[in-house]
Amino acid sequence: MSTPTRPEVGPPTPWSFPRPETHRLPNGLTLKAFHLPGQYVISVRTVIPLSTTVERRDREGIAALMSRLLDEGTARHTSEEFAELMERKGIALGAGMSDGGLGVDLDVPRRNLADALDVLRQVLAEPAFPEDEVRRMIRSRLAEIEQERALAPHRAMREFIATHFDASERASRPSAGRPETVSAITREDLVDFHARHVGPEGATMVVAGDLSDLDLPALVAATLGEWRPQLHVVPERPTRAPQRAHDAARIVIVDRPGSVQTEFCIGWDGPDRRAAGWAAYPVLGYVVGGSPTARIDDVLREEKGYTYGIRSSFRPRHAGGLFVTSGSVRSDATVESLGLLLDILQGAREGFSEEELRAGVDFITRTAPGRFATADAVADEAAARALDDLPDDFTTDNLARMRRLTRDDLARAYSEVVTGDWTVVIVGDAGAHAEAVRALGRGPVSVIGA
Amino acid sequence: MPLDYPIHTRTLANGLRVIVSPDHTAPVVTVNLWVGVGSRHEQQGRTGFAHLFEHLMFQGSRSVAKGEHFESLMAAGGRLNATTWFDRTNYFETVPSEALELALWLEADRHGHLLDAVTQDNLDNQRDVVKEEKRQRYDNVPYGHALMEVYAAVFPEGHPYHHPTIGSMEDLDAASLEDVHDFFRRYYGPRNTVLTLCGDISEEDGFAAVERYFGGLGDTAEPTDPTGSRLQPLDGPARVERHEDVPNDRLHIGFRLPPDFTDDFYAVSLALEILGGMASSRLVKRLVRREHLANGLSCTAMGFVDGVSLGLIVADVDEDADPSEVEAHIVEELTRFAAEGPTPEELEAARAQTERSWLSALASPEERADILSHLALLHGDPSLINTNLDTHLAIGADQIREAAAAWLLPQHRAVVAHIVEEEAA
Numbered sequence: 001m002s003t004p005t006r007p008e009v010g011p012p013t014p015w016s017f018p019r020p021e022t023h024r025l026p027n028g029l030t031l032k033a034f035h036l037p038g039q040y041v042i043s044v045r046t047v048i049p050l051s052t053t054v055e056r057r058d059r060e061g062i063a064a065l066m067s068r069l070l071d072e073g074t075a076r077h078t079s080e081e082f083a084e085l086m087e088r089k090g091i092a093l094g095a096g097m098s099d100g101g102l103g104v105d106l107d108v109p110r111r112n113l114a115d116a117l118d119v120l121r122q123v124l125a126e127p128a129f130p131e132d133e134v135r136r137m138i139r140s141r142l143a144e145i146e147q148e149r150a151l152a153p154h155r156a157m158r159e160f161i162a163t164h165f166d167a168s169e170r171a172s173r174p175s176a177g178r179p180e181t182v183s184a185i186t187r188e189d190l191v192d193f194h195a196r197h198v199g200p201e202g203a204t205m206v207v208a209g210d211l212s213d214l215d216l217p218a219l220v221a222a223t224l225g226e227w228r229p230q231l232h233v234v235p236e237r238p239t240r241a242p243q244r245a246h247d248a249a250r251i252v253i254v255d256r257p258g259s260v261q262t263e264f265c266i267g268w269d270g271p272d273r274r275a276a277g278w279a280a281y282p283v284l285g286y287v288v289g290g291s292p293t294a295r296i297d298d299v300l301r302e303e304k305g306y307t308y309g310i311r312s313s314f315r316p317r318h319a320g321g322l323f324v325t326s327g328s329v330r331s332d333a334t335v336e337s338l339g340l341l342l343d344i345l346q347g348a349r350e351g352f353s354e355e356e357l358r359a360g361v362d363f364i365t366r367t368a369p370g371r372f373a374t375a376d377a378v379a380d381e382a383a384a385r386a387l388d389d390l391p392d393d394f395t396t397d398n399l400a401r402m403r404r405l406t407r408d409d410l411a412r413a414y415s416e417v418v419t420g421d422w423t424v425v426i427v428g429d430a431g432a433h434a435e436a437v438r439a440l441g442r443g444p445v446s447v448i449g450a
Numbered sequence: 451m452p453l454d455y456p457i458h459t460r461t462l463a464n465g466l467r468v469i470v471s472p473d474h475t476a477p478v479v480t481v482n483l484w485v486g487v488g489s490r491h492e493q494q495g496r497t498g499f500a501h502l503f504e505h506l507m508f509q510g511s512r513s514v515a516k517g518e519h520f521e522s523l524m525a526a527g528g529r530l531n532a533t534t535w536f537d538r539t540n541y542f543e544t545v546p547s548e549a550l551e552l553a554l555w556l557e558a559d560r561h562g563h564l565l566d567a568v569t570q571d572n573l574d575n576q577r578d579v580v581k582e583e584k585r586q587r588y589d590n591v592p593y594g595h596a597l598m599e600v601y602a603a604v605f606p607e608g609h610p611y612h613h614p615t616i617g618s619m620e621d622l623d624a625a626s627l628e629d630v631h632d633f634f635r636r637y638y639g640p641r642n643t644v645l646t647l648c649g650d651i652s653e654e655d656g657f658a659a660v661e662r663y664f665g666g667l668g669d670t671a672e673p674t675d676p677t678g679s680r681l682q683p684l685d686g687p688a689r690v691e692r693h694e695d696v697p698n699d700r701l702h703i704g705f706r707l708p709p710d711f712t713d714d715f716y717a718v719s720l721a722l723e724i725l726g727g728m729a730s731s732r733l734v735k736r737l738v739r740r741e742h743l744a745n746g747l748s749c750t751a752m753g754f755v756d757g758v759s760l761g762l763i764v765a766d767v768d769e770d771a772d773p774s775e776v777e778a779h780i781v782e783e784l785t786r787f788a789a790e791g792p793t794p795e796e797l798e799a800a801r802a803q804t805e806r807s808w809l810s811a812l813a814s815p816e817e818r819a820d821i822l823s824h825l826a827l828l829h830g831d832p833s834l835i836n837t838n839l840d841t842h843l844a845i846g847a848d849q850i851r852e853a854a855a856a857w858l859l860p861q862h863r864a865v866v867a868h869i870v871e872e873e874a875a
Contacts, residue, residue: 004662007552009552012546041809041813083728084799092806109805136739139769143766143768143769146698261582291520291521301579302517303575359524366546369476370544373815
C-alpha cells in the first residue's frame with residue numbers, strides 16, 4: 001500500500017461566539033443566558049465591578065479575603081452546614097478577585113440549578129463572616145504568602161510589580177494583600193466592605209448550559225431577584241493605566257543561592273482590550289512567545305535546550321496592561337539566556353513575516369470554535385467581557401478584526417509597546433550571575449534577598 | 451440511568467483499535483491516541499525514557515520536519531500536546547473538522563515512521579529540555595520530590611510504580627539512539643495503540659479516514675506485558691522524614707489501593723473523597739475548620755492497572771501546629787472510618803460530587819476522547835463511559851467501609867514528612 005499524500009486543509013467553517021438572551025432584573029442585575037444543548041453541567045458566572053483601589057491602604061487584600069469568606073457561613077447556615085448543603089447538591093463554588101471585579105463561579109448538574117441559584121443568592125447577599133472563619137482565612141492567606149514566596153514564578157512576579165509600577169499605585173502591591181495588611185482585617189471591616197461594594201446594580205450573571213425546559217428568568221427572579229442590598233454603590237474603577245515607576249527600566253536579582261534554575265520575568269506596559277488596536281496583541285504574543293515554535297522557544301528550547309519553555313503574553317487589565325515574558329532556564333545558562341531574550345524581544349521591532357502573521361492569526365481564530373465548545377468556557381468568556389464593559393459581539397468582532405490584520409499592523413502595534421526599556425526580574429543565584437549580568441550592560445542591576 | 455454517548459468501535463487488520471464517537475455540536479474533532487507504554491515498562495537504568503521518547507515524537511518523522519507537527523496543526527487551528535504516565539503515553543489534538551485529515555496524516559507518519567528522522571542532535575536537545583522540565587517541576591520547587599518519595603516508600607524496590615515518570619538525571623544521560631530504536635520497535639505500533647475520534651465526524655467517515663492513513667502501517671509492536679501480581683496493603687507503617695527549606699511542614703501519607711476498574715477501587719476512592727476530598731469531609735472539618743491544625747488537606751486516589759493503585763492524603767500543617775499531632779488525628783479518623791463507615795449525608799455528598807465531576811469531564815470532546823481511549827486501552831471496553839457513573843453511584847456504605855478497613859488502616863500507611871529546617875543559631 002502506498003503512503004497517502006499530505007492532505008490539504010480546507011477553508012474554515014464560519015463561526016461566531018454564541019449570543020445570549022439578556023434580561024435586566026428590577027434590582028439592577030443583568031442576566032445573560034446561553035442555551036448550549038448537550039451541556040448537562042450548568043455554569044453560572046457572576047461578576048461584580050470592583051477595584052482593589054478602593055481598599056484602605058492598611059487593609060489591602062480585604063476584597064480577596066472577602067471573596068474567600070462568602071461561602072464560609074451565611075445568615076442561615078454555619079460554614080460547615082453550608083459546605084454540606086452545597087456538596088450534597090453537587091455544587092462547586094469558587095470566588096475571587098480579578099483586576100476588574102469580584103467573580104463568583106458556580107457549576108451544578110442541571111437538575112439542581114434552582115437550589116444552586118438560592119445558594120448563590122445567600123453567598124452574595126447574606127454572608128455572615130463568622131469571627132472564627134475570618135481568623136482561619138487570615139491564617140490561610142498568611143500561609144499562602146509564604147508558599148508563594150518559595151515559588152520562583154510567584155516571587156518573580158511580586159518583585160516585578162513592585163519594581164515596574166510607581167509605589168503610589170495599588171497595582172505595585174499584591175492584590176490579595178501583604179502580611180501586615182491582611183493581619184489587620186477584622187470581621188467589622190469585612191461586613192462593612194461587603195455592604196458597600198457587593199450588590200446587584202451593575203453586576204452580570206451569565207448562565208450557560210443545556211437550558212431546555214427550564215424557565216431560567218423565573219428561577220433567577222425568585223432567587224437573585226430578591227437580592228436588595230441597602231448600602232451598595234457601584235464603585236468607581238480606574239480609567240487609566242497604573243503609572244510606571246520613574247526607575248522602572250532596571251534589573252533586579254532576587255538572590256537564591258544554590259538555585260538549580262533561574263526564573264525570568266521581563267516586561268513593560270501593554271494595552272487593554274478596549275484599545276483600538278487590541279486585535280494585534282494576542283497574535284503578537286503567540287508569534288513572539290506563545291508556542292514551542294515561536295521566536296523565543298525556537299532558540300532557547302529547540303536550539304539551545306536551556307528551558308522547558310518560556311512564554312510571552314499580553315496581559316490586559318481593566319485599564320492598561322502588561323507585556324510579560326517569563327519562564328526558567330538552567331542556572332549556568334542565565335546570562336546567555338537573558339541576552340538572547342532581550343535580543344529577540346528587541347529584534348521583533350523590525351517586524352514579522354507573512355508566515356508568522358498567518359500562523360498567529362490562524363491559530364487564534366481557528367481554535368475559537370473548539371475553545372468555546374463547553375458551557376464553562378462560554379460562561380467564563382462572556383462574564384469576563386461583561387466585566388470589561390465590552391459588548392456581546394466583542395469576541396466575534398475581535399476575531400474578525402484579527403483576520404484583517406496586516407504585517408504593518410503587527411509591526412506598528414509591537415513598536416507602540418516595545419520601546420526597548422524593560423523591567424527585568426531574575427530569581428536565581430546572585431553570587432554566580434550578578435557580575436556577568438552587570439557586564440551585559442542592559443541596565444542598572446540591584447540584588448535583593450529572597 | 452446510563453448516559454448515551456454514541457460509541458462505534460472497529461479494529462483494523464494491523465491491530466489498531468479505533469473508536470468513533472460523533473458529536474456535531476461544534477465543528478471540531480479530537481484525535482486522541484493512547485499507546486500502551488508508560489514508565490511502568492521502563493528498565494532499570496533507563497527511568498524517564500518513555501517520557502523522553504514522547505518528546506522525540508515532536509522532532510520530525512519520515513515526511514515531517516522538526517517542529518512541523520506543532521506548527522502545521524496550530525496554524526490549522528489545532529490545540530495539541532502529549533503526556534506520559536505510569537501506564538501509558540497519550541498524544542492528542544483538537545482540530546477544526548477541515549483539518550482532521552492533516553492531523554491523521556501527521557499522527558500516522560510519526561507513529562509509523564519516526565525512526566527515519568531521529569538524530570543524535572534531536573535526542574541531545576530534547577534530553578536537555580526534559581532535564582529543564584525536571585528542574586522546573588520537581589527540583590526547584592518546595593516539596594517537589596514529595597511524590598517521588600511517596601512512590602518509593604509505598605511500592606517495593608524494582609516494582610513498576612517505584613520510580614517516577616520523569617526519571618533520574620543519570621538515567622536520562624544514559625539514554626542512547628539505540629534505546630530509541632529499540633523502544634519504538636517494541637512498543638509503538640498499531641497493535642499496542644488505541645485511536646479515538648470524538649466530535650464533528652460520522653461513524654463511516656471516521657473509520658474511512660483512519661483506515662486511509664493508518665491502514666498501511668505495519669503490524670509491528672506487540673501488546674505490552676500482561677500485568678503482574680496484586681500487591682497487598684503495605685505492612686507498615688513506613689516513614690521518611692526530610693528536613694528542608696520549605697515554607698511549612700507538610701505530610702504526604704500514601705497507601706496501596708486495589709487496581710483501577712475494580713469495585714474495590716471505586717469504593718476506596720469514595721472513602722478517600724469522604725475522608726478528605728470535599729470541603730465538608732471529616733478530616734477537613736476536624737483539622738482545618740475546627741482545630742486549625744492544618745492550612746489545607748486533600749485526599750486523592752490514583753488508579754493504576756498493574757496490580758495496585760495509590761491513595762494519598764496531603765496535609766499542609768499550620769505554622770503553630772505539631773505535625774505529629776496532625777498525624778495522630780488522621781490516624782484516629784482512619785481507624786474510626788474503617789469501623790463505622792460513612793454517614794448517609796456523607797455518602798450523598800460524595801455521590802453528588804462524583805456525578806458533577808464526571809459530567810463536567812464529559813462536557814468537552816477533548817476529555818471525552820481521552821476517557822474513551824483510556825477505557826479502551828487499559829480496560830478493553832470504551833462503552834463504560836456510559837455506565838461508569840451508575841457503577842460508582844451503586845457503591846453502598848458497607849462496601850466503602852469494608853474497602854477502607856482493608857486498605858486505609860493506619861498500619862498500611864507510608865508517611866513522607868517535609869519538616870521546616872531549623873536555622874542554625
